[in-house]
Amino acid sequence: MELTRYPELTDAELTTAMNHAVQQVRCGLQDYTDNMKYPNSVNNFYPLMDNTEWTNGFWTGEVWLAYEATGEECFKQTGLKHVDSFLDRVNRNIVLDHHDLGFLYSPSCVAAYKLLKDEKAKEAALKAADKLITRFQEKGGFIQAWGPLGAKDNYRLIIDCLLNLPLLYWASETSGDPKYRDIALRHIHTALSVVIRPDYSTYHTYFFDPQTGLPTHGVSHQGNRNESAWARGQAWGVYGLAISYKYTRDPQYLELFRHVTAYFIDHLPSDLIPYWDFDFSDGSDEPRDSSASAIAICGMLEMAKHVDEEEARQLIRDSRILMKALVDRCAVSDPACSNGQLLHSTYCRSTPTNGCREHGVDECCAWGDYFYFEALTRLSKDWEMYW
Numbered sequence: 053m054e055l056t057r058y059p060e061l062t063d064a065e066l067t068t069a070m071n072h073a074v075q076q077v078r079c080g081l082q083d084y085t086d087n088m089k090y091p092n093s094v095n096n097f098y099p100l101m102d103n104t105e106w107t108n109g110f111w112t113g114e115v116w117l118a119y120e121a122t123g124e125e126c127f128k129q130t131g132l133k134h135v136d137s138f139l140d141r142v143n144r145n146i147v148l149d150h151h152d153l154g155f156l157y158s159p160s161c162v163a164a165y166k167l168l169k170d171e172k173a174k175e176a177a178l179k180a181a182d183k184l185i186t187r188f189q190e191k192g193g194f195i196q197a198w199g200p201l202g203a204k205d206n207y208r209l210i211i212d213c214l215l216n217l218p219l220l221y222w223a224s225e226t227s228g229d230p231k232y233r234d235i236a237l238r239h240i241h242t243a244l245s246v247v248i249r250p251d252y253s254t255y256h257t258y259f260f261d262p263q264t265g266l267p268t269h270g271v272s273h274q275g276n277r278n279e280s281a282w283a284r285g286q287a288w289g290v291y292g293l294a295i296s297y298k299y300t301r302d303p304q305y306l307e308l309f310r311h312v313t314a315y316f317i318d319h320l321p322s323d324l325i326p327y328w329d330f331d332f333s334d335g336s337d338e339p340r341d342s343s344a345s346a347i348a349i350c351g352m353l354e355m356a357k358h359v360d361e362e363e364a365r366q367l368i369r370d371s372r373i374l375m376k377a378l379v380d381r382c383a384v385s386d387p388a389c390s391n392g393q394l395l396h397s398t399y400c401r402s403t404p405t406n407g408c409r410e411h412g413v414d415e416c417c418a419w420g421d422y423f424y425f426e427a428l429t430r431l432s433k434d435w436e437m438y439w
């Protein structure tokens with residue numbers, strides 16, 4: 053896909069999109085301060101829920117982004133209320149027996165600590181990091197994603213976990229204890245050795261033998277086929293590699309980032325909104341996953357901070373092109389249409405082989421909204437990330 057024939061998002065379009073994004077969060081405060089948002093919208097509006105899903109950190113992250121953009125007290129008060137909820141959640145271990153502690157605690161509590169030096173937020177995020185490292189499996193050298201620890205039918209890592217690692221890098225920096233970072237590095241070493249295929253597409257999940265620790269096979273739980281490239285998985289690869297490069301400067305991550313990102317861009321359809329799996333392209337009736345593009349853009353903009361001027365310029369230009377497609381085709385500009393930010397995401401598309409329950413198809417989703425707003429913020433200023 054030659055992106056340079058497409059227009060970039062202009063500064064005026066960026067300002068308008070930022071204003072809409074902030075306004076969407078402001079409109080949501082009334083419903084989603086004492087409640088959380090469901091992982092995906094239903095007919096473009098989010099049901100209410102308790103703080104029990106892997107996705108609940110994203111809305112709080114949007115609240116912090118709106119606070120950064122405006123300095124308004126209403127956002128800060130909601131954000132701090134959510135910090136209380138996240139501290140309670142980790143103290144009482146409420147639905148936390150999985151690896152998504154980073155998704156939960158980075159955009160909510162690490163963000164609150166970075167912005168306000170809030171001690172409760174720091175305590176909550178460090179406790180979450182302590183919990184995450186208990187999932188590390190010595191046999192195989194990886195953080196087990198789901199299920200009871202050691203269970204043969206769940207003895208696997210998943211590519212999404214690259215976004216849980218920054219909680220561990222942050223925990224080592226903040227506590228001075230290297231154990232969190234050491235586990236993150238062992239996990240990413242294992243993950244990159246199995247999930248990236250020779251053509252730089254990626255596996256969603258990879259199993260290991262619990263007796264020997266040897267890798268056995270790749271399986272897609274949310275993609276179209278075991279051997280296909282699930283668009284969001286590829287995007288988790290893009291952003292995950294950029295973040296780990298930021299924290300480690302390991303040149304291998306930069307090199308892999310370039311290839312995994314090129315695969316993502318090369319497999320976009322002509323309107324630049326990815327289908328949910330790269331098995332599909334122009335002419336297909338399959339749904340899109342706009343959230344994958346938002347995630348990839350954030351990764352490209354993060355990496356732009358760490359490469360030479362020429363490469364950075366290209367990454368920013370490509371990001372602005374992908375962003376214009378999102379703003380023009382997927383962004384919510386009228387609160388009467390949706391209380392999310394980004395339309396046309398897909399959470400889980402069921403196929404005869406992937407075993408996932410179909411839901412959140414062609415809807416907004418909590419992470420799509422968050423990463424879209426994060427990408428706008430990144431384009432608006434030199435942003436210190438919550439990850």
Ligand code: GLY
Nearest residue numbers: 212274284285399
């Ligand atoms: N991390 C789960 C997902 O991307 O759906």
